[in-house]
Amino acid sequence: MKPKRFVDLSIALESDLPSDPPGMIPKVDYSDHALGSEGMKNYFPGITQEDLPAGLGWAVESVSLTTHSGTHLDAPYHYHPTMDRGKPSLTIDEIPLEWCFHDGVLLDFRHKADGERITALDVEKELKRIAYEIKPFDIVLVQTGADAAWGTPQYLLKGCGMTRESTLYLTEKGVKVVGIDAWSWDRPLPFLAQEFKERGDSKVIWEAHFAGIEIGYCHMEKMANLSAIGQPHGFTVCCFPVKIKRASAGWVRPVAIVYED
Structure with a gap:
C-alpha cells in the first residue's frame, strides 16, 4: 500500500494562549531578520548590513516551555x-x-x-x-x-x-x-x-x-x-x-x- 494522506494531529505552539494553567503557558519571543543582522555581527566581525542580502540576517526564536x-x-x-x-x-x-x-x-x-x-x-x-x-x-x-x-x-x-x-x-x-x-x-x-x-x-x-x-x-x-x-x-x-x-x-x-x- 502507498501513503495516500499525511494528517497532522498536533496543535501549534503559540505564545500566551490561555489554554494552560498559569505557569505553564508557552512564551515565544521572535527575533526577525532585521534584528538578526545585528546578531550576526557577533559571529562575523567587521560585517555591515551592505554585506547581507537586502541588509537582513537570520531569524531566531527564544521559547519558554514545559515538557x-x-x-x-x-x-x-x-x-x-x-x-x-x-x-x-x-x-x-x-x-x-x-x-x-x-x-x-x-x-x-x-x-x-x-x-x-x-x-x-x-x-x-x-x-x-x-x-x-x-x-x-x-x-x-x-x-x-x-x-x-x-x-x-x-x-x-x-x-x-x-x-x-x-x-x-x-x-x-x-x-x-x-x-x-x-x-x-x-x-x-x-x-x-x-x-x-x-x-x-x-x-x-x-x-x-x-x-x-x-x-x-x-x-x-x-x-x-x-x-x-x-x-x-x-x-x-x-x-x-x-x-x-x-x-x-x-x-x-x-x-x-x-x-x-
Missing part, C-alpha cells in the same frame, strides 16, 4: 517513579522507538459530556461498533472534541476522559501508546478536584495516569484534527518524541498516515 506544553508524549516516569508493578519507570529518552510507529485506532467519544468518564465498557462498545479488535502495540487515539476549544480558557474544562479501568483495558491488551485530543488523558482536572472535594475518594485523583504504575504506557495529550483521519482504523500513527534526558515528557508532532488500497 508538557503543546502536543506532547508523556513517559511512564511522569506518573510515578515505578511502572510494571515495581520496575523503574522509563523517561522520555528511554521510550522504545518501536512503540511510536504502529497501526492506529480511532475511538470516537464526542457524544459524551465534558467531565464524563470513558469506561472500559464504553471502549468495548466502541470497538464493537467499528468492528475492530485491539492488537499489541496498536496506537489508540481517543476523540473527545475538546480541541475545538483550543486557544481559549474553556479548553481546560472540555472533553470527557479515561479512567483507570479503561486505561488498563487497553494496556492489558499490549497497547503501549495512546493519545487524546484534550488537555489530559484523565478527565479535566477541575472535575476530578470537585469530585474529590465532594466524596473524599482519593481513587479519582489522576486515576488514568496512575494506571501506568501497574502497566507502563505512554500517552499523547493536546492532540487535534482527529476527524481528518477519516476512518477508525486502517492507518498508521507516527509519534516520535523529542529526546530530553531524564524527562517526564517530550514534544511530539504526531502524524496519521492513511493508505490507499
